[in-house]
Amino acid sequence: MVEYLIDRHSGLSPYLQIVEQTKRALRLGVLRPGDQLPTAREVVQATAINPNTVLKAYRELEREGLVDSRRGVGTFVRRSLAKPQTVADSPLHAELAAWVRHAREAGLDREDAAALITIALDSGFAGPAPATTGTAGTASATHTTGTTDTDKADEEPG
Amino acid sequence: MSHPIPDPADHLADDPPALEAIGLGLKYRRQWALRDCDFRLPAGRICGLVGPNGAGKSTLMSLAAHLLTPGAGEIKVFGGPPGTPAARRRTAFLGQDKPLYPRLTVAETLRAGHELNPGWDQEAAERIVRHGNLSMSARVGGLSGGQRTRVALALALGKRPDLLLLDEPLSDVDPVARQELTGLVLAEAVENGTTVLISSHVLAELDGVCDYVLVLGDGRVRLAGDVDELLVSHRRIVGAHEGDDPVPELDGHHVVEVRRTGRQVTAMIRPTADLDIDWDVAEPTLEELLLSYLRSPDAPALFTPGARPAAGAGAAR
Structure with a gap:
């Protein structure tokens, strides 16, 4: 089960926040196939956001083939988005963690580092996806971003 | 939840709207409180009602609840006049003054709700009261403003209305209870497909809560429709x-x-x-x-x- 945390001042619509938080949970393995999503009632009661927003987000997840809704039972995860490359002990994560260490040693604060990462993401994901190498160890740095965006490349079945 | 996941747009075309105003107007003495109002609120929506003081928000709610009758035009609740027994059964109104009997206990208040309303949902009403750690044996007269609001909301939701009219319901509730009560109202709404019309001065509070909005200004409709x-x-x-x-x-x-x-x-x-x-x-x-x-x-x-x-x-x- 996941708990949605809706930030009303993030500038991101609650609808997208639910979709993205679900996908993040699917990528990180927090949600696995067969797991149940909270009911609309539960989400609405906990977050005080519009029920139609929750249903719209669930419909979008269903449309993308990520969840299934079963009559009178609930909404269940159909497939995971977890890739071996995105889990916390993956080589890509280690590379990124090392980079963050270097950035900090070089005197950057958190916002400086985040700005650099954003720039790298924007340029690295600007064009069409490069051919994947298939193995986590040799993957380029652009593959480390699976947890932060909804790029089409991440929605291919793994 | 049922399959497929319901879309409020699905029953937009066929079902009569929860609320419809056609050339609706009402005059107090010589002043139009509401004038030439045309709008419709499809069933199943959570609609924010917004406007400056004196814009006609409370007047519109009172007309929908049949506490006032139109001076011009008409207002329909689920396709019919608001005064019929059927329409009154389907509509619950929580006004700013929240009329409750101060000498009744919370339990007695809910029992009165039970006696007066055929479709009464005691479980839902008690759920709302309990969430606020209110004692069922407390006298309503001894409750704080926020606690009275909670009891009044329990009465309105216990009626299991199809149309819930809330006039500035949370103005005397602290921020934590505000979020919690909003969540409870929306949870009951999603369970029963209730249409909610809620007025508020706190615009930020409506953001994310409403999927429909109706803005009144000077007794007229300024903006109406689907938020997205x-x-x-x-x-x-x-x-x-x-x-x-x-x-x-x-x-x-x-x-x-x-x-x-x-x-x-x-x-x-x-x-x-x-x-x-x-x-x-x-x-x-x-x-x-x-x-x-x-x-x-x-x-x-x-x-x-x-x-x-x-x-x-x-x-x-």
């Missing part, structure tokens, strides 16, 4: 312009509001074509959009498709 459609069709733009002459970047677009501070120009517009300008362009938040309309009483009224009564419905005018 309204947000998508507006842009908040910020840029620089020297001098006092008209800003060429705004040419040809519907301009809701323009504000100038020195060289900076901030505008809320409804673009008529693709915006190809060098300015900072963003989709507004609901709060920004509502504020723009409230600050610009002369901006023309805007309805999204479906927010206006069907053509010909106004024949009675």
Whole structure:
């Protein structure tokens, strides 16, 4: 089960926040196939956001083939988005963690580092996806971003 | 939850709207409190009712609850007049004064709700009371304003209405209970497919809560319709312009509001074509959009498709 945390001042619509938080949970393995999503009632009661927003987000997840809704039972995860490359002990994560260490040693604060990462993401994901190498160890740095965006490349079945 | 996941748009076409006003008007003495109001609220929506003091919000709610009768035009609840026993059974109204009997206990108040309402849902009513750690044996007269609001909400939701009218319901509730009570109302609404019309002065509070909005100003409808459609069709733009002459970047677009501070120009517009300008362009938040309309009483009224009564419905005018 996941708990949605809706930030009303993030500038991101609650609808997208639910979709993205679900996908993040699917990528990180927090949600696995067969797991149940909270009911609309539960989400609405906990977050005080519009029920139609929750249903719209669930419909979008269903449309993308990520969840299934079963009559009178609930909404269940159909497939995971977890890739071996995105889990916390993956080589890509280690590379990124090392980079963050270097950035900090070089005197950057958190916002400086985040700005650099954003720039790298924007340029690295600007064009069409490069051919994947298939193995986590040799993957380029652009593959480390699976947890932060909804790029089409991440929605291919793994 | 059922399959497929319900879409409020699904029953928009066939079902009668939860609320429909056609040329609706009401005069207090010589002053129109509400005038020439045309709008429709499809069933299953959570609609925010917004407007400055004296805009006609409470009048509209009272007309829908059949506490007042129209001076002009008509108002329909689920396709019929609001005064019929069926319509009254389907409608619950929580006004600003929250009339409760101070000498009754919470339990006795709910029992009265049970006796008076055939479809009474004791479980839902008790759930709302318990969430606030209220004792069922406490006397209503000894409760705080926020606690009384909770009991009044329990009464309104226990009735299991199809249309719930909430007039500034949470004005005397602390921020934590506010979020919690909003969540409870929405949870009951999603369970029963209730249409909710909720008025509030706190615009930020409606953001994310409402999927429909009705803005009144000076007794007339200023803005009505689906929130997503309204947000998508507006842009908040910020840029620089020297001098006092008209800003060429705004040419040809519907301009809701323009504000100038020195060289900076901030505008809320409804673009008529693709915006190809060098300015900072963003989709507004609901709060920004509502504020723009409230600050610009002369901006023309805007309805999204479906927010206006069907053509010909106004024949009675």
